Amino acid sequence: xxxxNVQIDxxxxxxxxxxxxxxxxxxxxxxxxxKNEGILTDTGAVSVSTGKYTGRSPKDKYIVDEESVxxxxxxxxxxxxxSKESFRTLYTKMLEYLHGCEEVFVFKGFxxxxxxxxxxxxxxxxxxxxxLFAQQLFIRPTEEELVNHEAQFSxxxxxxxxxxxxxxxxxxxxxxxxxxxxxxxxxxxxEYAGESKKSIFSVMNYLLPEQDILSMHCSxxxxxxxxxxxxxxxxxxxxxxxxxxxxxxxxGDDEHGWSDHGVFNIEGGCYAKCVNxxxxxxxxxxxxxxxxxxxxxVVLDPDTRIPDYNNVSLTENTRASYSLQAxxxxxxxSVAGHPxxxxxxxxxxxxxxxxxxxxxxxxxxxxxxxxxxSKLAGTERGITSPQATFSTxxxxxxxxxxxxxxxxMLGERIDKYEAQVFLVNTGxxxxxxxxxNRMKLEYTRAMIHAALAGELKNVETVKDPIFGLEIPxxxxxxxxxVLVPKNTWTDKEAYEVKANELARKFKENIKRFPxxxxxxxxxxxxxx
Numbered sequence: 001x002x003x004x005n006v007q008i009d010x011x012x013x014x015x016x017x018x019x020x021x022x023x024x025x026x027x028x029x030x031x032x033x034x035k036n037e038g039i040l041t042d043t044g045a046v047s048v049s050t051g052k053y054t055g056r057s058p059k060d061k062y063i064v065d066e067e068s069v070x071x072x073x074x075x076x077x078x079x080x081x082x083s084k085e086s087f088r089t090l091y092t093k094m095l096e097y098l099h100g101c102e103e104v105f106v107f108k109g110f111x112x113x114x115x116x117x118x119x120x121x122x123x124x125x126x127x128x129x130x131x132l133f134a135q136q137l138f139i140r141p142t143e144e145e146l147v148n149h150e151a152q153f154s155x156x157x158x159x160x161x162x163x164x165x166x167x168x169x170x171x172x173x174x175x176x177x178x179x180x181x182x183x184x185x186x187x188x189x190x191e192y193a194g195e196s197k198k199s200i201f202s203v204m205n206y207l208l209p210e211q212d213i214l215s216m217h218c219s220x221x222x223x224x225x226x227x228x229x230x231x232x233x234x235x236x237x238x239x240x241x242x243x244x245x246x247x248x249x250x251x252g253d254d255e256h257g258w259s260d261h262g263v264f265n266i267e268g269g270c271y272a273k274c275v276n277x278x279x280x281x282x283x284x285x286x287x288x289x290x291x292x293x294x295x296x297x298v299v300l301d302p303d304t305r306i307p308d309y310n311n312v313s314l315t316e317n318t319r320a321s322y323s324l325q326a327x328x329x330x331x332x333x334s335v336a337g338h339p340x341x342x343x344x345x346x347x348x349x350x351x352x353x354x355x356x357x358x359x360x361x362x363x364x365x366x367x368x369x370x371x372x373x374s375k376l377a378g379t380e381r382g383i384t385s386p387q388a389t390f391s392t393x394x395x396x397x398x399x400x401x402x403x404x405x406x407x408x409m410l411g412e413r414i415d416k417y418e419a420q421v422f423l424v425n426t427g428x429x430x431x432x433x434x435x436x437n438r439m440k441l442e443y444t445r446a447m448i449h450a451a452l453a454g455e456l457k458n459v460e461t462v463k464d465p466i467f468g469l470e471i472p473x474x475x476x477x478x479x480x481x482v483l484v485p486k487n488t489w490t491d492k493e494a495y496e497v498k499a500n501e502l503a504r505k506f507k508e509n510i511k512r513f514p515x516x517x518x519x520x521x522x523x524x525x526x527x528x
Contacts, residue, residue: 006182009095010154013104014124020105022146023128025135025292031103031128038129042305044291045320047298048129050191054297054315056198057174057190058397064179069206074402086169087179090186097161098126105131108149110139111200112257113334114264117211119204122151123196126158133193133294136321138200139268153203155196157187178202178400193296194319197271198398201255204266206400214258214409217395219243220251220265222336228263229452230256232394233345234373238426240272241441242345242448244284249331252324258339258413265334270327274298274320277309284327285320293322338417341452343424344394349374351428351436352485352499355478356447357469358461361414364421365407366524368393369513370506374427388505392513404515422451423469430488432498439482446477466499468527503528 014021020031029046032038038048062082063073073079098104105125112118123134134155141149162173174189176199185199201217208215218232221243229248233239240253252265253272272285274295279286289295289307296319299311312318324330344367346353359367371391392403399406414421426444430436450456450472461470462484471483481487489495503526510521 006091006179006184010124010156010184013095013098014106014122016099016104018099018101018104020103020128022108023105023131025132028105028128028132028135029291031105032132035103035128037127038294039300040305041289041295041300041307043289045289045293045295046129046132047295047300047305047307049314050193050296053174053190053192055192055317056194056397057172057176057192059171060174060189061176061397062170062178063400064177064181066179066181069180072206073400078397079400082169082177087177087182087186090163090168090175090177090188091156091184094156094158094161094186094188098124098156098158101126103128107131107134107138108146108151109134109141109268111204112264112266113139113268114257114259114261116261117208117213117257117259119153119200119207120149120151121153121155121200123155124157126160127191129294130157130159130193130196132292133321134196136293136323137197137267137269137271153183153185153200155185155187155199157196159188159191162189180206193294193321194271197267201266202398202400204255204257205398208257209401209405209409212260214406214413215266216256216258217254217393217398218256219253220256220263220336220339221245221248222251222331223248223452226337227340227452228336228338229341229343230263230339231343231345232368234371234389234391234394235273237345237347237373238441238444239345240285241282242343242426242444244282246329249329250324250327251331251334251336262335262337263339264336265324268334269321269323272320272322274309274318275312275316277320284329288322288326289320290326293320293326295320338413339419340454342414342419342421343448343451344368344422345424345426346373348372348425348427348502349433350388350498350502351430351432351489352495352502353423353425353427353467354464354469354471354485355425355429355439355443355482356451356475357423357464357471358456359421359423359469360523361411361421362520362523363423363469364414364524365411365520366510367423368410369403369407369516369520370509371396372506374433388502388509390509402515403513407516407520420451420454420457422456424448429482429485431490431494436488443478443482447475450475466503466526466528468525500528
């Protein structure tokens with residue numbers, strides 16, 4: 001095999017005659033339609049299908065086993081190692097493939113709105129619509145910034161190039177490979193655009209902590225007085241809904257950094273789920289889906305081209321990508337001060353966690369590492385009752401480092417900037433799923449507004465005897481009896497059984513993290 005110089009090879013690739021460099025939104029949409037990659041909706045958004053891959057492929061994600069990162073990476077099922085030889089073999093074949101393509105699209109931009117720590121990136125795509133996706137999701141450079149732009153990390157994305165597992169060292173035809181030494185991400189064998197977004201997030205989750213910046217999988221907004229709030233939560237907990245507040249400006253929807261200067265958005269756009277989307281429920285998302293945005297796997301009416309967001313025949317993971325500029329109520333640029341309030345959202349289908357509780361620093365670190373929510377019966381084959389789901393730091397698939405590193409950084413910042421932390425349960429009350437009811441959104445909003453306004457700093461609380469959480473006894477706009485979970489259950493013994501069952505699951509899950517201190521486990525977790 002010939003010697004490989006990655007950066008020189010990439011430079012040669014991006015200077016080829018088949019390169020379409022930094023095309024405008026209109027130019028990209030023209031290429032998408034010409035190449036039959038997608039069609040337009042009634043509002044002018046691009047609608048595409050991603051084929052058999054309608055979500056991420058976590059079993060096909062790798063980090064190259066390189067000397068400079070070997071001792072830092074938290075190797076395992078999430079961060080699978082792949083050899084340098086396999087990486088270089090695939091890299092060489094991918095570039096040869098792209099040299100032979102009729103057109104290749106290049107976008108240059110940034111990850112990170114903070115100019116002091118942002119990462120200049122380039123995204124090299126086989127598909128025009130993937131390049132449009134990159135343009136929507138990452139931060140676009142100004143004309144002046146583009147002149148001096150030198151990419152420090154590259155994403156090379158060729159869906160029609162497939163790996164041969166027998167000779168390439170992969171699990172399947174699909175691969176997402178990060179090389180921190182070569183500063184390249186290779187993606188092949190899948191058309192799901194989210195792989196490029198999340199691969200750069202994984203990169204930032206490695207690079208930012210090296211600069212003493214906490215990277216976070218959360219949304220963020222800021223109030224009229226400059227007070228900043230973070231919202232952590234897994235799918236189905238209401239993160240997007242609750243962070244979209246008409247009285248607060250959105251900093252970002254999904255990925256942020258927390259530096260000595262404050263909070264900043266890592267992205268320049270949003271990648272929203274749009275199953276059952278309506279203007280009534282999610283007006284910001286609904287109205288953002290227009291010219292320039294991209295719909296993935298959403299079924300359209302063949303005549304009117306109106307999206308049917310209730311149709312999940314292709315997948316429940318239907319997606320919309322759009323620029324932050326498509327939303328009116330945003331912060332420009334996407335930076336703000338230090339968080340005053342941190343919200344951990346969970347949708348507890350066991351119906352035993354308080355609808356809101358105040359967390360100590362140790363409890364915050366414990367629940368951050370836990371990243372708990374529930375999978376509901378019927379949402380996946382084989383699930384017949386609610387199942388506890390734990391996603392470390394609310395983003396385990398994207399964390400290259402040991403989770404305790406991120407938790408320690410969070411704890412340090414909670415102390416330093418005196419942030420108030422709350423655990424908010426948007427799940428069930430009065431019984432588990434199938435017996436109780438979902439917490440009313442109006443109650444959840446009232447609780448969060450009280451937290452953001454500082455009304456819960458000195459409020460009277462009672463301690464949950466099982467989870468050790470401090471529960472406010474009175475919040476304006478919320479019935480008192482709703483605040484303490486046990487009081488909402490008719491069968492108190494059944495509550496005790498379910499609460500202890502979930503507490504044991506928490507205790508079992510935390511054992512997966514040997515570097516978590518005894519102090520966090522004893523002071524942060526369930527009492528029983």
